[in-house]
Amino acid sequence: MLQGKNQITIRQTIILFFISIFSPAIRILPNIGSRLGREAVWVGPIISSLALYMIFTVLGQFFKNNKIGNIGDIFDHSMGKFFGVVTRFIYLFWIFILFLLYVRYYAERLVSSIFKNTDIQFFILVMMIVVFIAIRGRLEVFTRFGEISFFIFTAITIMFLLFLLPTVKIENIYPLTDRHIVPAIKSAYPVLGLWGYITFFMFLGDHIKDKNLITNYRRKYTIFLTFMTVLLLVILVGSLGYRIAIRMSLPFFGANKMISFAESFDRFESVLLSAWVITDFVIISSFAIIIMHTIKGIFKLTCVKHLSFPIALAGYYGSLKLAGSRFEIEVFSRDIALMINIILGFVVPVIVFGIGKLRKKI
Amino acid sequence: MSEFVLLVLVMGVMSVIDIRAMNRNGLKKEMIVYLVFLGVAGLLGILSLSTPRTSSIIKFLLERFYVEW
Numbered sequence: 001m002l003q004g005k006n007q008i009t010i011r012q013t014i015i016l017f018f019i020s021i022f023s024p025a026i027r028i029l030p031n032i033g034s035r036l037g038r039e040a041v042w043v044g045p046i047i048s049s050l051a052l053y054m055i056f057t058v059l060g061q062f063f064k065n066n067k068i069g070n071i072g073d074i075f076d077h078s079m080g081k082f083f084g085v086v087t088r089f090i091y092l093f094w095i096f097i098l099f100l101l102y103v104r105y106y107a108e109r110l111v112s113s114i115f116k117n118t119d120i121q122f123f124i125l126v127m128m129i130v131v132f133i134a135i136r137g138r139l140e141v142f143t144r145f146g147e148i149s150f151f152i153f154t155a156i157t158i159m160f161l162l163f164l165l166p167t168v169k170i171e172n173i174y175p176l177t178d179r180h181i182v183p184a185i186k187s188a189y190p191v192l193g194l195w196g197y198i199t200f201f202m203f204l205g206d207h208i209k210d211k212n213l214i215t216n217y218r219r220k221y222t223i224f225l226t227f228m229t230v231l232l233l234v235i236l237v238g239s240l241g242y243r244i245a246i247r248m249s250l251p252f253f254g255a256n257k258m259i260s261f262a263e264s265f266d267r268f269e270s271v272l273l274s275a276w277v278i279t280d281f282v283i284i285s286s287f288a289i290i291i292m293h294t295i296k297g298i299f300k301l302t303c304v305k306h307l308s309f310p311i312a313l314a315g316y317y318g319s320l321k322l323a324g325s326r327f328e329i330e331v332f333s334r335d336i337a338l339m340i341n342i343i344l345g346f347v348v349p350v351i352v353f354g355i356g357k358l359r360k361k362i
Numbered sequence: 363m364s365e366f367v368l369l370v371l372v373m374g375v376m377s378v379i380d381i382r383a384m385n386r387n388g389l390k391k392e393m394i395v396y397l398v399f400l401g402v403a404g405l406l407g408i409l410s411l412s413t414p415r416t417s418s419i420i421k422f423l424l425e426r427f428y429v430e431w
Contacts, residue, residue, distance in 0.1 A: 295395065295399070299391065299395050300391075301389075301391060301392050301395060302389065302392070303384075303387070303389055303392055304392075306380045306383065306384055306389075306392060306396050307395070307396060307399060309376045309377075309380060309400070310396065310399035310400045310402070310403045311399070311403075313372070313373070313376075313400075313403040313404075313406075313407065314399070314402060314403035314406050317403065317406040317407040317409070317410040317411075318403075318406045318410075318419075320410045320415075321406060321409055321410040321413070321418060321419055322418060322419050322420055323418045323419070323420045323421070324415060324416050324417070324418040324420075324421060328418060328420045328421060328424070329420060331420075331424060331429065332420045332423065332424065335424075335427075335429045336423065336424075336427060336429065
């Protein structure tokens, strides 16, 4: 549906969020989730769905007031101007780090899966040129691209999961006993770390036409995301086993090498890799756009499209300087990034909501 | 050395295009913010080109947070 000038709907925003988390989800969840949850890894998303439902409710409460533009305005409104700006700067810094991290992850994946012995600078440069063009354009054009790629990527993922279904061994994921309660709770850690990105997308609030309707859709979105994540984990860990999933850096890619259809079609991983690059493009561009709009909110700017060049340039050199190897970014994601995502994605909005309620601002 | 020249050249050309457009539209505050972030990007460029690839931002952070790896 066509929207007003530079206006998108909450449905389009959530679709951008879904497709953005798909790339890290298929990389992180089977690996880190299996390490923490073992056979019970697939219970993690079900536990996390409670937190996601809660954050949708909190965001709905934030945007009940039509005068609130984006989540940054809520920080100002609830905690006062000074603490609001400090909080916005913390978010800006962290989203910038995530932006660099995903640029690096994208290049490292290509180099480690298909294009071995190729310099990552080439892949980063190509991505940054495309991102520069995308973020300089109109937001609704990018979100429409996100919608189209969401349907394509969902179809491709479901097709891969169906092909993998015959290889699932039920003993890899079942039975679960009382000794799996603690691992199941622990396996919610990486899931929450990714789902917390929904808060970051609310920095685009000024351009979201019907953001106050987020509460109406919360049940549908939570069920969909939980179902897709559980399906992914059941099939991946069910076919590989949690011990192998822990040891593989790209479990979804490895599992797809097992697919052989009618004894004649195999080697589908190039299809997966192409779809994966599209989702990488969406998450990198989304974070770049969020960075631009956070800067806009902090400095009260009227136009931000010119910032696309410094951001793309910083993305290129920053991602090169961010890490020396893939190993470093994996350790950083596991031990630091997921934890900070949970704090900024879930804990801070709830605290801000509490402060706002106490001060009678929300 | 050629990479430094390329960085300066690209930054110079793009900033002239953007600043002229902003000036034409009277976006003074936007211009200041643009130059600040261009400076940050340039600093990252200099840091990336002048230091060895083995040193990294994450390595620095992991050491500060005492993360064993």
